[in-house]
Amino acid sequence: MTTGSLTAGRTRFRLPRKQIPVLATLALLLVMYAIGVSQYTAFSNVQVIFNVFIDNGFLLVVAVGMTFVILTGGIDLSVGSVVAMTAMVSAALLQDGMPAPLVLVIALLIGPTLGLLMGCAIHFFEIQPFIVTLAGMFFARGMCTFISGASIPITDGFWTRMSQERIGNPQGNFVSISVLIAFVVVCIAAYTLAYTRLGRNVYAIGGNPQSALLMGLPVGRTRIAVYTISGLCSAIGGILLSFYTLSGAPLIAVGMELDVIAAVVIGGTVLTGGAGYVFGTVLGVLVLGVIQTLITFDGSLSSWWTKIVIGGLLFAFILLQRLIGIRYK
Amino acid sequence: MNDTTSRYRTMIGHRLFWPAAVLFVMLAANTIYRPGFLSIELKDGHLYGTPIDILRLSAPLILVALGMTLVISTGGIDLSVGSLCAISGAIACMYISKQPDQNSLGVVLTALAMAMGIALVLGAWNGVLVAVIGIQPIIATLILMVAGRGLAQLITQGQIITINSEPFRAIGLGHLLTLPLAIFIALAAALLVAAFTRRTALGMIVESVGGNAEASRLAGIRSGRVVFLTYVLSAGCAAIAGFMMTANVSSADGNAVGLWVELDAILAVVIGGTSLAGGRFFLGGTIIGALIIQTLTTTVYAMDISPQTSLLFKAVVVIAVCLIQAPAFRARFRRRRRNVPPPATIADKPKEQVPA
Numbered sequence: 001m002t003t004g005s006l007t008a009g010r011t012r013f014r015l016p017r018k019q020i021p022v023l024a025t026l027a028l029l030l031v032m033y034a035i036g037v038s039q040y041t042a043f044s045n046v047q048v049i050f051n052v053f054i055d056n057g058f059l060l061v062v063a064v065g066m067t068f069v070i071l072t073g074g075i076d077l078s079v080g081s082v083v084a085m086t087a088m089v090s091a092a093l094l095q096d097g098m099p100a101p102l103v104l105v106i107a108l109l110i111g112p113t114l115g116l117l118m119g120c121a122i123h124f125f126e127i128q129p130f131i132v133t134l135a136g137m138f139f140a141r142g143m144c145t146f147i148s149g150a151s152i153p154i155t156d157g158f159w160t161r162m163s164q165e166r167i168g169n170p171q172g173n174f175v176s177i178s179v180l181i182a183f184v185v186v187c188i189a190a191y192t193l194a195y196t197r198l199g200r201n202v203y204a205i206g207g208n209p210q211s212a213l214l215m216g217l218p219v220g221r222t223r224i225a226v227y228t229i230s231g232l233c234s235a236i237g238g239i240l241l242s243f244y245t246l247s248g249a250p251l252i253a254v255g256m257e258l259d260v261i262a263a264v265v266i267g268g269t270v271l272t273g274g275a276g277y278v279f280g281t282v283l284g285v286l287v288l289g290v291i292q293t294l295i296t297f298d299g300s301l302s303s304w305w306t307k308i309v310i311g312g313l314l315f316a317f318i319l320l321q322r323l324i325g326i327r328y329k
Numbered sequence: 330m331n332d333t334t335s336r337y338r339t340m341i342g343h344r345l346f347w348p349a350a351v352l353f354v355m356l357a358a359n360t361i362y363r364p365g366f367l368s369i370e371l372k373d374g375h376l377y378g379t380p381i382d383i384l385r386l387s388a389p390l391i392l393v394a395l396g397m398t399l400v401i402s403t404g405g406i407d408l409s410v411g412s413l414c415a416i417s418g419a420i421a422c423m424y425i426s427k428q429p430d431q432n433s434l435g436v437v438l439t440a441l442a443m444a445m446g447i448a449l450v451l452g453a454w455n456g457v458l459v460a461v462i463g464i465q466p467i468i469a470t471l472i473l474m475v476a477g478r479g480l481a482q483l484i485t486q487g488q489i490i491t492i493n494s495e496p497f498r499a500i501g502l503g504h505l506l507t508l509p510l511a512i513f514i515a516l517a518a519a520l521l522v523a524a525f526t527r528r529t530a531l532g533m534i535v536e537s538v539g540g541n542a543e544a545s546r547l548a549g550i551r552s553g554r555v556v557f558l559t560y561v562l563s564a565g566c567a568a569i570a571g572f573m574m575t576a577n578v579s580s581a582d583g584n585a586v587g588l589w590v591e592l593d594a595i596l597a598v599v600i601g602g603t604s605l606a607g608g609r610f611f612l613g614g615t616i617i618g619a620l621i622i623q624t625l626t627t628t629v630y631a632m633d634i635s636p637q638t639s640l641l642f643k644a645v646v647v648i649a650v651c652l653i654q655a656p657a658f659r660a661r662f663r664r665r666r667r668n669v670p671p672p673a674t675i676a677d678k679p680k681e682q683v684p685a
Contacts, residue, residue, distance in 0.1 A: 075467070121648070121652075124657065125651075125652060125655040125657045125658045126655060126656070126657040127651050127652070127655050128605045128606075130406075130467075130595075130605065131595075131596075131599055131605065131647065131651055132648075132651070134592055134595070134596070134647065135643075135644045135647040135648045135651070136644070138640040138641070138643045138644035138647065139640070139641060139644035139645075141640045142638050142639070142640035142641025142642070142643070142644060143641065145635055145638050145640070146638050146641060149635055258471065258474070258475055261471065262471075262475065265468065271465050271467070271468050272465065302482075302483075302486075302487055303487075304478070304479040304480075304482035304483055304487065304583075305479065305483075306479070307475050307476060307478050307479030307482075308476050308479035308480060308483065310475055310476070311472050311473070311475045311476020311477075311479065312476065314468070314471065314472045314475065314476075315458075315472045318468055318469070318472070319462070319464075322462060322463065322464060
């Protein structure tokens with residue numbers, strides 16, 4: 001309300017206030033890329049960008065699902081474990097000789113089912129999302145080790161083909177199929193959020209669940225749908241990860257939920273819900289990927305600098321959101 | 330008969346009833362499975378036995394959960410405690426490992442003071458982010474959670490630092506009056522926090538800030554300062570817990586120390602009956618919650634199940650306890666039971682709505 005009266009004063013130059021965090025992320029990404037190009041000659045190779053996508057395709061898909069949840073003002077801590085569980089289940093089933101299409105269907109059903117259950121617990125029993133998804137995280141991670149304590153290799157023909165297939169141009173630049181799948185997911189999610197009734201409901205609930213309910217929007221159904229979507233995205237992410245690593249390991253993707261939340265926040269989505277874009281999340285994932293690439297290129301910096309830099313960036317972006325005056329709790 | 334039912338109802342309704350019942354059932358199940366579970370024996374002047382082990386191993390979790398209880402009761406949350414454990418342990422071990430005489434008490438005390446000081450500064454950073462800048466607690470502490478792991482690894486240079494210092498080792502494994510020292514440290518911290526919050530007005534002030542920060546500010550309470558204090562306290566508790574964890578193994582590993590302890594601590598607080606929405610806290614419940622979690626872990630080890638699978642049990646316990654405590658679930662359940670004898674219970678219904 002106060003922001004409205006503030007903006008009214010300066011109509012001359014109106015950067016769309018809502019888009020400032022996304023634009024800042026874009027600027028940061030460009031600056032980081034420019035630094036990389038100026039420091040290392042090999043950085044300007046197009047393949048470097050493609051590699052960022054190849055290495056972070058599964059993260060991107062999971063982050064898209066998390067964007068939905070955070071937009072409604074919730075949080076989903078179970079994503080990392082669900083990714084691991086999906087990879088683990090598909091590896092175990094393939095090892096038992098089940099045909100690949102059936103495995104795909106089963107693996108893709110587990111995540112949404114768990115998400116649906118968590119959404120129901122959150123909506124019907126009014127338990128905090130934080131606690132419910134924490135239990136989901138424990139459950140999925142426990143299932144991983146329950147299936148097998150050691151990592152299971154995948155030798156299935158379909159999986160190896162998906163993993164090794166390179167789609168590229170004659171210059172030798174290529175992307176993997178995972179990247180294309182990730183792109184399809186991003187496009188569908190962006191369309192859903194921007195142009196469908198479900199997307200509008202998500203924003204409305206994030207803005208103010210009380211008024212959304214009074215307006216007659218299906219708050220409960222949307223909330224459950226959002227956690228199911230996040231579960232589905234985690235499942236797809238798990239499949240992509242198993243394409244990438246060609247194995248299922250019980251301790252893979254530990255702590256991934258934090259990377260995902262960081263990517264969503266750096267991408268400009270407000271944690272209290274109601275404001276943010278899928279495009280911002282894509283940028284957030286790219287920022288994380290480019291940081292990793294820069295640190296790899298440098299060679300002298302140790303891996304822990306990644307965490308420190310991500311922490312610093314998180315701080316900077318939250319401060320930025322605060323300064324712009326986007327409504328916080 | 331009416332008297333006994335009402336007494337029965339107040340007992341069931343007591344905040345500590347369900348957590349205590351869960352703990353009791355778990356201990357009983359263990360004793361049935363392994364009759365020697367509860368036996369304690371005296372060896373070389375020290376008490377040994379599974380119950381003592383559970384107490385000793387739950388000491389760090391109790392400490393972290395104590396700080397977390399106060400933070401949560403202000404309506405916040407502190408995700409950075411695990412990283413703070415790692416940082417404080419790393420600093421203490423780093424300093425001790427550089428000294429010529431690792432067994433000197435002075436060296437250990439200096440190391441502890443230094444690590445504690447830095448942990449308090451980091452806690453103050455959290456406090457400033459939440460109370461002064463007004464960032465959402467979950468995200469403000471997420472920053473230190475992510476960056477703190479990096480800092481801990483930076484301090485140890487990615488190595489596991491091993492030390493050989495008797496006084497430091499005593500924090501985790503020492504004995505006092507036949508019982509492990511760690512139990513007394515946790516107990517002292519719990520009593521101190523309880524005395525400051527329940528014997529003075531501080532506890533009520535914390536709860537009022539959690540209930541409604543703006544209203545309590547208008548009532549003359551410096552809400553910001555109270556919130557800030559809880560984060561500093563939480564960091565202090567985490568630092569002591571970090572000392573215990575590193576002292577237990579006489580080494581500091583920036584990656585592993587205190588990993589996921591924040592989740593366990595939040596769990597302990599919630600099991601103890603403190604609402605994540607803030608406004609109420611139960612220190613006794615938190616301690617029982619921490620004991621439940623440690624008993625669960627010990628049970629899983631004792632039953633020869635893979636330690637990682639214990640997460641599965643943890644998930645079941647979390648869901649069960651949360652469902653039991655969720656008002657919506659209880660109301661649903663009660664309504665179903667009420668359909669059988671309708672007249673007696675209708676009068677009770679408004680009474681139960683009142684305290685909320």
